[in-house]
Amino acid sequence: MKATTIYDVAKEAGVSIATVSNAINGKGNVSKKKRDEIFKVMERLQYQPSVIASALMGKKTYTLGLLIPDVSNPFFSEIARSVEDLAHSAGYSVIVCSTDNKDERVDKYLRLLEQKSVDGILIGTGTENGETLTQLAQKSIPIVMIAREAAGVSAHSVLTDDFKGGGLAAEHLLALGHSRMAILAEKLEVSSSVERVRGFRFALFEAGTELGSDSIVSCDSSIKAGKKAAAALLAREERPSAIFCCNDLLAIGALQAAKEAGVKVPEQLSIIGFDDTILSTVTNPALTTIAQPMDQMVKLAFGLLVDGQENGAPDASIRQRIVMPPSLIVRESTGKLASG
Amino acid sequence: MKATTIYDVAKEAGVSIATVSNAINGKGNVSKKKRDEIFKVMERLQYQPSVIASALMGKKTYTLGLLIPDVSNPFFSEIARSVEDLAHSAGYSVIVCSTDNKDERVDKYLRLLEQKSVDGILIGTGTENGETLTQLAQKSIPIVMIAREAAGVSAHSVLTDDFKGGGLAAEHLLALGHSRMAILAEKLEVSSSVERVRGFRFALFEAGTELGSDSIVSCDSSIKAGKKAAAALLAREERPSAIFCCNDLLAIGALQAAKEAGVKVPEQLSIIGFDDTILSTVTNPALTTIAQPMDQMVKLAFGLLVDGQENGAPDASIRQRIVMPPSLIVRESTGKLASG
DNA sequence: CTGAAAGCGCTTACAG
DNA sequence: CTGAAAGCGCTTACAG
Structure with missing residues (x-):
């Protein structure tokens, strides 16, 4: 069944296609009577204008x-x-x-x-x-x-403001009394990730703390990669007491790594994520995180x-x-x- | 800057638009020489055919x-x-x-x-x-x-096969020795949900067990609604020892309700979901669930x-x-x- | 092998 | 207030 076109309704309504078009688009004055008639026909024929055709005439594709x-x-x-x-x-x-x-x-x-x-x-x-x-x-x-x-x-x-987001995370951890911190970041090509790390470090710097150069590890942005990277972090001699993860996926990986290593969160390890996705409400413990509006x-x-x-x-x-x-x-x- | 059209490349290549069209679509034999010339021009002009226009001619919109x-x-x-x-x-x-x-x-x-x-x-x-x-x-x-x-x-x-999925869940719970079970379903208008419930009940029936008529509760398909409904279930005198949830969202709600009620999963309560979404891997305990391929x-x-x-x-x-x-x-x- | 022409379903000046 | 006509960027027979 071919779709009905503007020609069909024009013929049925006994007007030209230009008038139908005008009626539809509310342009050029079409008399109320004709307009009503046209709309009635459109309804009866179940006419739907083709956005393809009107787009070709320079209108939007929506x-x-x-x-x-x-x-x-x-x-x-x-x-x-x-x-x-x-x-x-x-x-x-x-x-x-x-x-x-x-x-x-x-x-x-x-x-x-x-x-x-x-x-x-x-x-x-x-x-x-x-x-x-x-x-x-x-x-x-x-x-x-x-x-x-x-x-x-x-x-x-x-x-x-990713820089500020990183700062927020740092301040929270600082206020909790942490000093041995680490960062889990996604590949550092992503600008937002870089800013988060910078913001975090800057807040630490302002507080007079510093991060060991080997305390920033980056990996793919996935739970699995985060878990692996976090596991390595937790296996270190000087195990961090808090990890700032640049997104919730990584944070969840860290959560899983901690669980497997028998490290209790938050008693022995604090983990903070970024993004406030639905995932962060679902984990146990639920994830502290930085929300973007x-x-x-x-x-x-x-x-x-x-x-x-x-x-x-x-x-x-x-x-x-x-x-x-x-x-x-x-x-x-x-x-x-x-x-x- | 207006986009380049088939006319532009035709003019540049010194051929008609029909030939350009044929060259692009590999129709009507275009001599190799012209074809090469045409493609070269297309590249130079960065020509991209408009799918709008070709769709109007009855081709696909892709x-x-x-x-x-x-x-x-x-x-x-x-x-x-x-x-x-x-x-x-x-x-x-x-x-x-x-x-x-x-x-x-x-x-x-x-x-x-x-x-x-x-x-x-x-x-x-x-x-x-x-x-x-x-x-x-x-x-x-x-x-x-x-x-x-x-x-x-x-x-x-x-x-x-949702019916079978429900059955799988029932069999699993049965094998674990459960007898006081309940079902959390999403609104029963959804056909897949109905089938899951039916399958679950049938498997129970075959095993000679039965579900109390008040053991099937339905609610909106969300974590929040699931949590609320599960909480009510857990507050009953005869608390179920296992809950079959018709999807992972509901199961997570149940998990949260159990946590709040101080009911240990799986020691005191088994929860099984449906769908095997990423969520089910992220909870703690991780969710047993029925996967769809x-x-x-x-x-x-x-x-x-x-x-x-x-x-x-x-x-x-x-x-x-x-x-x-x-x-x-x-x-x-x-x-x-x-x-x- | 190649091009002129018609047409897809619309919209938009422009006459009347 | 209404319609004939041109045109959007393509494709498709159809001549040559």
């Missing part, structure tokens, strides 16, 4: 792209959900793209999205080579970065992406960089060292 | 829709990732739609996807009213159901959806219903009752 490292990672799936909801209520749908932080995948997806003429792209994935991005920006397809720094790309970005960040980013194009967008050219404050969520995985 | 209750639910985000990967390597992108199992959202998304002329829709969400679906099916947009039964809709479906299921569903249209599809009309076997994953949350 489709957005979302680039993230991995939808199956709770942190990003939560972002995806927020984006989707916002998009949905604004009439957009979103194409989700998991990049695994691989440049080739980023590139391929970006090209795909361009070919599909999406109305904008939200990027929450690492992109060292801003080349493709810059090209896109030139082609006037709006881009905004979320929870990631735009590496030399002239795009708006909304992110968390994701809902707000998504809302801001979405606004920049979509309204930026809809309004006259007088300031579209001036690149915005919105930084949001993280917050400490204390749960059960951190505490004072049990008696010394 | 976009698929995925309907699930909620991307931020780990079970579904894992499905989404598998679908995305398969789609990606076949040249498709996927629009993710979280329906919250609400009919209105299902309907709205379905209509949206239709307007965007997606090449197919994968449905993993409850849909009581098959009406919209049936309409779509008539409009010849391919649909396949995944992990859900197609309610009276003539669409392929690939699902887990999701990767295989997604692969099969995707094949039905995409190849079904690409091949001559001689059997496209005969509706397939593929049922996959679940399996028991024993972790730490189930065990024999400690001494009686």
Whole structure:
């Protein structure tokens, strides 16, 4: 069964397709009578305008792209959900793209999205080579970065103050009386990770403490990798009394390593994560972590992406960089060292 | 900067747009010489064909829709990732739609996807009213159901043998010597949930045991709701020694309720979940659960959806219903009752 | 082997 | 207030 087109309803309603189009889009004055008649016919024929056709005429596709490292990672799936909801209520749908932080995948997806003429792209994935991005920006397809720094790309970005987040974690641990600390970071190419580490170290420095140079270990961003790295940390002669993990996945790995090593959390070891994903509420002990105000960040980013194009967008050219404050969520995985 | 079109490359290459089109699509014999020239120009101009335009000419949009209750639910985000990967390597992108199992959202998304002329829709969400679906099916947009039964809709479906899954859970608990059991189910409108409960009860029946009529409680599918319902169960005079939860979220709620009530798992209470999501590996104790072979299921569903249209599809009309076997994953949350 | 022309389903000036 | 016509960027017969 072929879908009904604007021609079908025009014929049925006894008007031209131009009038149908005008009626639908509320343009050019169509008399109320005709308009009603047209809408009645549309309903009867179950007519749905083809966005393909109208997109070809320069209108929007009402489709957005979302680039993230991995939808199956709770942190990003939560972002995806927020984006989707916002998009949905604004009439957009979103194409989700998991990049695994691989440049080739980023590139391929970006090209795909361009070919599909999406109305904008939200990027929450690492992109060292801003080349493709810059090209896109030139082609006037709006881009905004979320929870990631735009590496030399002239795009708006909304992110968390990762430096401060690291500081928050350090202060919490310091207040609990810890002094032998370690850091578990994901690969240090990711800018947010670097900032978290820097912030953590700086807070320690301000407090007059310092981190041994071998106290920062980095690994892949997964529970498994985190577990392995944490296990090595715990096997050291001078076992740390607290570990700052740059994301919840790593923190969970650390939790598991501690369990296997028979090290009690938080009595003998404090563990603090980052991101405040659903995972952190589910572990036992529940994870103390640093939360990013994701809902707000998504809302801001979405606004920049979509309204930026809809309004006259007088300031579209001036690149915005919105930084949001993280917050400490204390749960059960951190505490004072049990008696010394 | 306007994007380059087929006209630009035709002009540059000194040929007609028809020839460019043929060269790109490998149709109508284009001499090797011209073809090479054309490709060179395309590269130089960074030409990317518009899928919008070719879709309008009846070609595919290379976009698929995925309907699930909620991307931020780990079970579904894992499905989404598998679908995305398969789609990606076949040249498709996927629009993710979280329906919250609400009919209105299902309907709205379905209509949206239709307007965007997606090449197919994968449905993993409850849909009581098959009406919209049936309409779509008539409009010849391919649909396949995944992990859900197609309610009276003539669409392929690939699902887990939920009845057997429930049975597996029961047998496991039975073998551990339990007799006072209870079930935590999500709203009983969801077909898969009903089957799991039925399977569980049947296995008990075969073993000569029975479930008190008040031993089946249902609630929303969330950790919070599960926790509350489980707490009520645990507060009963005749506290159950084992709870079968129809999904991991509920099981985690039960785990938390037990912790709060001071009931030790698995020593005093066994808890078994369903789905084998990442969450079940992260709890402490780790969750015993029933796994669905999701990767295989997604692969099969995707094949039905995409190849079904690409091949001559001689059997496209005969509706397939593929049922996959679940399996028991024993972790730490189930065990024999400690001494009686 | 190659190109002129029609057409996909819309929208947008422009006449009337 | 309404419609004929051109055009968006492609593809597909059909001539040559």
